[in-house]
Amino acid sequence: MAVLSAPKGTRDFYPEDMALRRHIFCSWRRTCRRYGFEEFDAPLFEHLELYTRKSGDEIERQLYTFTDKGGRDMALRPEMTPSLARMAAAKGQALKRPVRWFSIPRLFRYEKMQRGRLREFFQLNMDILGVAEKTADADLIAAVVGMMTDLGLESQDFSVLISSRDLLEQLFRSVGVPAERLGAVYQTLDKKYKVAPEVFEKMLVDSVGDSVRAARLRKILSAETLDQAVAEAPDVPAAEDLRTLLDLLDSYGMRDYVRFDIGIVRGLAYYTGIVFEVFDKQRSLRAVAGGGRYDRLVALYGGADTPAVGFAAGDVVLGELLKNKGIVPLLEPRSTTFVVSVDKDVTLAVEITQLLRNAGVSAEYSLRQVAVGKQLKQANAARCTFVVFAGGEEEGSGRVKLKDMRSGEERVTDVANLARTIGELE
């Protein structure tokens, strides 16, 4: 019969692929722990209503939906924030604030296939709930930088670009963009780095409604600093908020990693204040991470008013960045030790293998009775660091030959000391 393939846009993770995924996830967990975040998770599918209640996003058209055998409309989760907001709303006042949660969800979006985009992918999500102050935004931005540097990426590799929906709204209103067109302008702005300049130009005119407003808007959007952006409207209150945040980030030691960028707006409709995205310095890839404030989402799901800020980082773009920089992990040994059976009878090999395992040393032996040479090939294929020769000359002596495959060095050691010897050499 024909061999079936994995569904389009999904990945098979053979051990060599899994090594990179585990490297990223383990690093993510270490960062989260160090920054004081606790892990949570939610079901992989949710009631469809969880995603349709907050309407308007592109994400809704990309849902994997299905009807379960009980006739309920469900969707595979395309993002984690709605589940987080639902869970926070369900706990109500019992939830001690601030909430500092992270999760590593598997997510699904039926998207057009392109570089850095898959239909099934993973994210790190970090969120702080219950704090309206800019300290929460700053703490999360520090955490996203920590996440990147923990993976070996440096300030010359990436930037956190920061803006604010409040600032954009205040500036756009100051040049005459009507309130009802703000959403459309945000959507256009979010495409700035994703489409050609002339396409962006046309989208901008379309979204603001006329070319005079578009020209004034273009001037604001060409600002390279916060001061330039507010040059013609220096009294917008959101500018002061952003300055507070940037000052705070200086105290965090983040000056080399972050900067203001008026082109950052985020695609999702639920953002309310500070927004930020992480890009590689060459800007050759999609955003590695993005986030911001979403102060109204928990209430939308029936919870109390809860100020909130969070970010998500995807595994696909991050993996590409690590590969480009050549900082991906080597495939580790499948077992530290391979026990070669010199004799036909495997009993001694079994006993030594199990002795090592019981002492905490990872070990395997040849499950098939084959010649010593073939067993050594298996040891190589399993990338074992040590080989133990069970039986042969040493049979019955309580001693075995141990070979360090890195140096080729051999020694004879008591079986009773084998695990300790390997532990010391490793």
Added chain:
Amino acid sequence: MAVLSAPKGTRDFYPEDMALRRHIFCSWRRTCRRYGFEEFDAPLFEHLELYTRKSGDEIERQLYTFTDKGGRDMALRPEMTPSLARMAAAKGQALKRPVRWFSIPRLFRYEKMQRGRLREFFQLNMDILGVAEKTADADLIAAVVGMMTDLGLESQDFSVLISSRDLLEQLFRSVGVPAERLGAVYQTLDKKYKVAPEVFEKMLVDSVGDSVRAARLRKILSAETLDQAVAEAPDVPAAEDLRTLLDLLDSYGMRDYVRFDIGIVRGLAYYTGIVFEVFDKQRSLRAVAGGGRYDRLVALYGGADTPAVGFAAGDVVLGELLKNKGIVPLLEPRSTTFVVSVDKDVTLAVEITQLLRNAGVSAEYSLRQVAVGKQLKQANAARCTFVVFAGGEEEGSGRVKLKDMRSGEERVTDVANLARTIGELE
């Protein structure tokens, strides 16, 4: 608006729930590494055909199926083995044997809700491909015992019950059960411990076709040892195979954990040889784990003939067992250290928090400017082990007060030594 709930049969994992899940997963990964297995994963949904090709199982009626936006029929994975077989088949000869793989898949079955069963759950899967010899069965059974004992369960808590489809087939044929009824008898036998004795009795007569055969079968099924089971047909070859396996398991030191049980058959149709299940000693819960040989599955997916043996252990029953025994982990500190800001200005608290984080010590501070007493409450809620008082008397001295929350002991230390001091005390 109304608060939405998680879909029926799924779980929200708040941090306190996640602690147990992480405890189990981390222990699983340690066991697998020690026994020489490498991690892999596959997509969370697969082409529906992957599950319908091998027909006949109850599992097929429990599938969560959907049609994607491209019109393809898909299903959420209800078990991992078909994905494993598909991936092995796809690699063909490039896959070095033996394959020793594990995975921790999230799985979905639309089942009737009952104790120890959920519609969304996790499993540990361990598999060895490419070895027809009983050593592979033994190595896997040793690994399932290792998985249980690594979690703190002992030989008085659980047993691995072992039988063989070959043995059952040979014995059943010897008492006149026709070949075409074997499948039905296996299905009945799999229900032995799941239904009342009189129901089982009736099912047995129905499945073999008449009460004479049923009586002979009943006698075989009442055997408590392998010798008793084969008393009337001592020359069945599968009995020798089972003896070889049980002897091998003695060499592994597994005598106290394993025993023959003629009532074990497994529900899935694809098993071909040795089958086994792990039960708590009181038999108060469903099987914790189950597995066996499936030598024909990889070929069914278009691969070369590949002998294979594997097992799966579920997180739900295992979690109940750990809870019953009282060996579940305590919730760890969210942060090791809480930095209290004695002054209004948080700058010093930010700097010390970040200094600790950069030195590898997990830390947080109060993101809201509240009184010291309220900050200490936050430190308690975050279960922090240490509190650092930033500012106040020590302001400008380069020294801070450090309090160990376990003993209540306080000391004053240089900020420069803070991370080291905490590391030593922790």
